[in-house]
Amino acid sequence: MKEFVVYTALRIALFLGSLALVFGVWWAVAGEVPVLWAVVIxxxxxxxxxxxLLNGPREAFALRVQERAARASQAFEEMKSKEDVD
Structure with missing residues (x-):
């Protein structure tokens, strides 16, 4: 869960930084900013x-998801083999 929060927070921060940069440059050049286009850019x-920039946190998050899926799969297989014995 920690990896998800870190990656999401970094992604939001990167977007807000990009938005501030685009908004500032566009304002300096044109004097007015169409907000929709600034958000899209x-x-x-x-x-x-x-x-x-976020390759490391993304890889950590993917590894965490893969480990969790492997544990869930293993638990499912154990329950399945237990049912076969009964």
Whole structure:
């Protein structure tokens, strides 16, 4: 659960940082900012940035999910074999 919270928090922070950057640059250049376009551009930039910047936390989260799925699968197989014995 910790990995999920860390990755999600970093992803939100990256989006908000991208939004502030896009909003600031657009305001400095044009003097007015269409908010919808700023959000769309920030979303794309944060998505691309997360591919490189958040690789470590994403891998940790994926490993945690894989371990949990393996434990669940093992527990299911144990229950299944227990039913076969009965």
């Amino acid at each position: 920030a979303f794309v930039l944060s998505g691309l940035g997360s591919l490189w």
